Amino acid sequence: MRTLLVGLDAACLPVLEPLFETDAVPNLEAIFDEGVSGPLRSQVPPWTASAWPSLYTGKNPGKHGVFDFLSFDGYDWDVVNNSDIKARTIWDYLDENGLTSVIVNAPVTDPPREISGAIIPGYLAPNEPKCQPEGILEDIRESVGEYRVYAERETDDRVDEEAKFEEYVRLTHLRGETFRYLTDRFDPDFGFVQFQKTDAVFHDFPGEMDKVRAVYEAVDEEIGAILEQFDPEVVVVASDHGMGEYDGYEVRVNEILKQEDLVETTTDGRGVPSWFQLKDEELVGGENDSSSDSKSLERLAALAAKGGLTYQRGKAILDKLGLAEFVGKHVPIGAVFAASESVSFETSKAYLRSGSELGVRLNVEGREPNGVVPEGEYESVRDEVIEILTALTDPEGRPVFDEVVPRTAYIDGPFAEEAVDVLCIPREFENSLSVHVGDVFSTPEPWNHKLDGVIAVAGKGVDSDANISEAHLFDVAPTVLSTFSVAPDTAMDGETLSAVNPVDPKSYPEFEISERSKTEDEEVAQRLEDLGYLE
Structure with a gap:
């Protein structure tokens, strides 16, 4: 070899x-x-x-x-x-x-x-x-x-x-x-x-x-x-x-964008990211019950969500009452999905679609299937997102991000349009990003x-x-070939x-x-x- x-x-x-x-x-x-x-x-x-x-x-x-x-x-x-x-x-x-x-x-x-x-x-x-x-x-x-x-x-x-x-x-x-x-x-x-x-x-x-x-x-x-x-x-x-x-926070970027009228949410189930629906019952809570009682509870949960009692708000109430764990073990998984407030990709102007992408995607007319941002407003909406997230500070008053920049700062090439439009670089990689809506700041994964x-x-x-000392990930392939x-x-x-x-x-x-x-x-x-x- x-x-x-x-x-x-x-x-x-x-x-x-x-x-x-x-x-x-x-x-x-x-x-x-x-x-x-x-x-x-x-x-x-x-x-x-x-x-x-x-x-x-x-x-x-x-x-x-x-x-x-x-x-x-x-x-x-x-x-x-x-x-x-x-x-x-x-x-x-x-x-x-x-x-x-x-x-x-x-x-x-x-x-x-x-x-x-x-x-x-x-x-x-x-x-x-x-x-x-x-x-x-x-x-x-x-x-x-x-x-x-x-x-x-x-x-x-x-x-x-x-x-x-x-x-x-x-x-x-x-x-x-x-x-x-x-x-x-x-x-x-x-x-x-x-x-x-x-x-x-x-x-x-x-x-x-x-x-x-x-x-x-x-x-x-x-x-x-x-x-x-x-x-x-x-x-x-x-x-x-x-x-x-x-040592920082899990940051729910979509909640921030929602507060700025850039993200629209839904409780009709269609906006729930598909990967959230794949959650195991053991990760979410109750059994995946398809019985008539379960279906009835799902419909009830959906109605409650439309009335403002979403899964996120309901969980906060149950936490205060000390009942969250009990309900989590007994409420069917379908009811949780039905009552979950989540991002509506089709009607939002901008959204975080995956935390590990480290960025925000704009819903642009002619590029996305149901784009709502006119092509002529692309830069102004992008710059608005950059301004909002650049100014964001955590509960201790520290900047959440080291950089919030257009994707062109790090990504270029024939497939760059498939990437996010705004890259968000966490402060010293002490913070992580989450797609959920709800409280802006939560506890991150420890490592x-x-x-x-x-x-x-x-x-x-x-x-x-x-x-x-200046070696970069991109240098490995040319070095091996040499x-x-x-x-x-x-x-x-x-x-x-x-x-x-x-x-x-x-x-x-x-x-x-x-x-x-x-x-x-x-x-x-x-x-x-x-x-x-x-x-």
Whole structure:
């Protein structure tokens, strides 16, 4: 193997350095010590589904087409998949240059495009992903073990917290074992293995640093086995973003825009985001009862909502009376949906459609199916949104956002129009955004994404004295290609890091975009809910 890329989701120096100090991850530490390393600035937004494609294409989301976990078509959505990525990946460039690759667990790679080598999709794929070549998943299960993309869900009664965590560790080892099996079988020039549980452990077990250490120890053991067995000439370790504690607030942007007459809400059920309807009864409360009593209660709840008693207001009253938990366990889920006040996308001027998009979309005539903002008023409405959110302060009087800017500040390219119109960068990434209406400020998830990830490059021909302190997520793809003396694409937003001998970029033929395929697996959306990415 000439170059190995190890992907560590959410890895960053504040997480890794305590592990280095206690010798918990000697193989990773050796790569960092022997090569060159530093923080890796992520993109905006720094979330898995968009950031990994940016890392392995070298392009910002406006050039590859994935901005979030969701792909929108008007007001409808689907979970993103590989057909949404409209740009060449590292392994596409290598394949076109006669080089082979083995890719294991890379996010947003289902269904995979055909290359010389093997691809086992990762995050956002179904648990039974389409793999390349066809039939390889069955071979893996016969030779390595029962391969799964995901652990058992937290809401599954059969799995307690400790058993779930044990499966996290088991799946981490399975990634490495699968990668070694495929590398031994295909003898690739390039290898890419990604470990996702280094991120999920913070979401599912916030603050439990013993579990973080255990996941990283499993990762390190697998890295050591890969290095010993295949001895790659160059090793690149990179993450899509960082991870840290959130000390601010969950900010309900749609409530703010509602108060400014930019968001319209509805209680007729049609404005409820579809992902909210997918909530499990265990996450929301009562049983999913289809009985006549349940239907009657739904109709009653809907009438109450039209009279002003929405789910949000009702819950506040029940909280004060100490009855919220009891009602939550006994009120059917359909009644909750029926009484939920939510954004009406069709009649609003502007709205937050997904918290992890980090921005506001305008409902523009001629662009959205039922646009209400005339094209000639686009800039004035956009600037109004920017002014409102720039001035927003939290209960302590601190600015909520470091920046509120047009998307052009961070996103450009042929697919940029699919992005939000206004990007909202939380103050030091201490605040998170929510699509809900109700109280403007709430408690955020305790651990979430930060802007600085990490990168390390070591091996043959690597200048360990190079300064890569300004490394960016977009630089990873051109750097990997340069280790093969393959020219990076002039359309890439990144450059070859100075630690590696650069190859002059060149222009490539236009990428052939395939027809979009639908993500058929509802379970993928449910797993996003489990991790708090869908509300």
